[in-house]
Amino acid sequence: MPHPIVLVTGGSRGIGAATAILAAKRGYDVAFSYQSNATAAEQVAEHIRATGRQALVVQADVSLEADVLRLFRTVDEQMGPLDALVNNAGMLEKQTRLDQMDVGRWNRVLGANVIGTFLCAKEAVLRMSTRHGGKGGSIVNLSSAAARLGSPNEFIDYAAAKGAVDSMTIGLAKEVAAEGIRGNAIRPGLIYTDIHTSAGEPGRVDRAKSGVPMQRGGSADEVADAVLWLMSAQSSYVTGTLVDVTGGR
Numbered sequence: 001m002p003h004p005i006v007l008v009t010g011g012s013r014g015i016g017a018a019t020a021i022l023a024a025k026r027g028y029d030v031a032f033s034y035q036s037n038a039t040a041a042e043q044v045a046e047h048i049r050a051t052g053r054q055a056l057v058v059q060a061d062v063s064l065e066a067d068v069l070r071l072f073r074t075v076d077e078q079m080g081p082l083d084a085l086v087n088n089a090g091m092l093e094k095q096t097r098l099d100q101m102d103v104g105r106w107n108r109v110l111g112a113n114v115i116g117t118f119l120c121a122k123e124a125v126l127r128m129s130t131r132h133g134g135k136g137g138s139i140v141n142l143s144s145a146a147a148r149l150g151s152p153n154e155f156i157d158y159a160a161a162k163g164a165v166d167s168m169t170i171g172l173a174k175e176v177a178a179e180g181i182r183g184n185a186i187r188p189g190l191i192y193t194d195i196h197t198s199a200g201e202p203g204r205v206d207r208a209k210s211g212v213p214m215q216r217g218g219s220a221d222e223v224a225d226a227v228l229w230l231m232s233a234q235s236s237y238v239t240g241t242l243v244d245v246t247g248g249r
C-alpha cells in the first residue's frame with residue numbers, strides 16, 4: 001500500500017513545520033517548500049526522515065507563478081501524485097495603521113497570502129480533480145482569525161488577504177465538491193511562532209493572550225492537529241468549512 005503524499009507550503013518553520021512533521025508521523029510522505037531559510041527546512045526534513053517517511057524539500061516563493069509550477073513539477077517527478085495540499089505559506093509586515101501603508105506592501109501581502117494560495121490550489125486541482133483524471137484529494141488553506149477581526153492598528157492588509165482566502169476556500173470547495181476534492185480552511189488565533197517577530201512584536205501572543213477566552217496562546221502543534229484532521233478520511237463529509245483554532249477568540 002503506497003503512502004499518501006502531502007505538499008505543505010512554507011514547511012520550514014512554525015505551523016507548516018509542525019504540520020509536515022505530524023503528517024510524517026501519521027504515515028504521509030511529505031513534500032514541503034520554503035522561501036529562504038534553507039537551514040530550518042533541512043532540520044524539518046531530518047525530523048520527517050527520522051519517522052521513516054520520505055521528505056522532499058523545494059525552495060519556492062509561492063507568490064511567483066514560475067516557482068509554483070517548478071514546485072509542483074518537482075513533486076510530480078520525485079514523489080508522485082498528491083493526496084493533499086496544505087496552503088500554509090503566509091506572511092505579514094510590521095504593525096501599522098492603514099493610513100501609513102503603501103501599495104507595495106499591499107502587493108507583497110496579497111501576493112504571498114492570496115495569489116500564492118490561488119496558484120497552489122490551481123495546480124493541486126489540475127492534478128487531483130476527477131475532471132482532470134485525478135483521484136481526488138484534500139486542500140487545507142491557512143487563513144486567520146484576522147479575517148473576521150480585521151486587525152485594526154496592526155495589519156488590515158493581512159486581515160483582508162485572509163478574508164480573500166476564506167472566500168476562495170468556500171467557492172473552490174463548492175466548485176470541486178463533485179470532483180473528489182474537499183477544500184477547507186483553518187483560522188488560527190494567537191499561535192506561538194516567528195510570524196509575530198516579522199510583525200515587529202516577538203512578544204505579541206503573551207501581550208494579547210488575556211483577550212483570549214482560554215487565557216493562553218496556542219501552539220503550532222495544536223493547529224497541525226486540526227490540519228491533519230481536515231486532510232484525513234475522518235473529515236470525509238466536511239468541505240467549504242472555516243475551522244477556528246483560537247482558544248475561543
Ligand code: NAP
Nearest residue numbers: 010012013014015035036037061062089090144191193195
Ligand atoms: P512563520 O513562522 O512566519 O513561518 C512562515 C513559513 O512560510 C516559513 O516556512 C516561510 O519560509 C514560509 N513563507 C513565507 N512567505 C513565503 C513565500 N512567499 N513563499 C514561500 N514560503 C513562504 O508563520 P506561521 O505563524 O507558522 O504561519 C503559517 C500560516 O498560518 C500563515 O499562512 C499565517 O498567516 C497563518 N496564521 C498564523 C498565525 C499565528 O499566530 N502564528 C495566526 C493566524 C494565521 P522561510 O522559513 O523560508 O522564511
